Amino acid sequence: MSRLASGGVWLQRKGLKMTITVLDNGWISDSFTIGESPPYNDAIVMSPDQYNALTADQIEAMKQERYDRWVAMITEASAEIIDGG
Amino acid sequence: MADRYWVGGTGSWTTISTTNWSLFSGGASGASVPTATDSVFFDQAGTYTVTATGALACLDFTVSLGVVTFSEISSTITISGSLLLASGTVSSWTANLGIIFNATTSKTITTNNVAIGATTFNGVGGSWTLGSAFSVNNGAIDLTNGTFSTSASNFSVTCALFRSSNSNTRTINLNASTFTITGSQWNFFTSTNLTVSGSGATVTMTSSSTKTFSGGSANWGAITLNQGGAGRLTITGSNTFANISNSYNATGATSLRFTSGTTQTVSNFTAAGTSGKILTIDSSTPATAATLSQASGTVSVDYMSLQDSTATGGATWYAGANSTNVSGNTGWVFTAPPSGSSNFFLLM
DSSP: OEEEOTTSOEEEOOOOEEEEEEOTTSOEEEEEEEOSSSOEEEEEEEOHHHHHTSOHHHHHHHHHHHHHHHHHHHHSOOOOOOOOO | OEEEEEOSSSEEEOSSOOTTEESSTTOOBOOOOOOTTEEEEEOOOSEEEEEEEEEEEESOEEEOSSEEEEEEEEEEEEESSOEEEOTTSEEEEOTTOEEEEOOSSEEEEEOTTOOBSOEEEEEEEEEEEESSOEEBSSSEEEEEEEEEEOTTTTOOEEEEEEEOOSSSOEEEEOTTOEEEEEEEEEEOSSOTTEEEEOSSEEEEEOOSSOEEEEOTTOEEEEEEEEEOSSSOEEEESOOEEEEEEEGGGGTOOEEEEEOTTOEEEEEEEOOOOBTTBOEEEEESSTTSOEEEEESSSEEEOOSEEEESEEEESSSEEEOOTTOEEEESOBSEEOSOOOTTOSSOOOOO
């Protein structure tokens, strides 16, 4: 699927790539990529108990929600920020 | 060094109140307020709000259970350790609650899709590596001292401004991440003692208002700089890029402005317009050109309006049959490339 997000950033939603690793503290990191132009890279990090209590569909929905939030964030107008930068 | 556990649900984290701090998980309150050597844990079930007030400090900051809202009253939290917000445990983090990371060793930042407040990295010898995508809630990321890395997982970064204009020793490792700048600036105007590393990253500037990429004449060969919004993107300094692109050509007209007298050295240049969505390129001082340089190959763009642009470096620069030669251009060929040339701009 591909789409043109409001605000004009071209975003493509293509196959989701994922890598699951166990962190030093024993928690699970489910790292994933959605899209290509540009890609969104993120990870769901939680304890093994929490992670294992989720179904594959629930985890997929969480990833999709994160991607959608990111799209909303980067396409909404940014407030004007006064700084001395 | 000790641990402090938040207890009692909704409450205020201040510089004096012991009401919500315990020495043990779920234990009795009354423990002293955490300092820079104390790790804080929010590990109780339930939905509650923590109101940060004043200049606060801790070592590691971990939210592992519950659903917590972080609000603030004139507050900043200085974190000397790592930050871990477990997935689903923070419902919101107010944009005004800023964080200063001041470690002098290696730390990890895992926010799990929670956009936090304006963030400063300022620790000599400190290093912060992302454990998930990182977003600042419509504010700035400042790299003052130390190393900021998106990790080998190439986690995405989103903020309004990214600033690191100083002479301190600092490194930004962009890996192959996407940096989305929604506001007015990528500011590395002073790039002294700056190290840039990574390969395949993209910095996309999406604001519909004017914005600036101040590269500080650094080697940004690791990145593609992308015009991602309607607002004119001004590029200052003589920088090196992997590519300069324009994804906004799927949506509308936009523009790139280069500081007169500067040279942008690129490996590729794909910033083009499309039919009805012209890309304008000009320089900051009319009649004084800015230079684009690519060492070899063929640049093939189209639907451009070009003014005061010098194209050089060894590559052949085709502006396309549908572009306008306004004035002051050198090195551009205002035709389509001959059949068989490489690097055709592909409309998909």
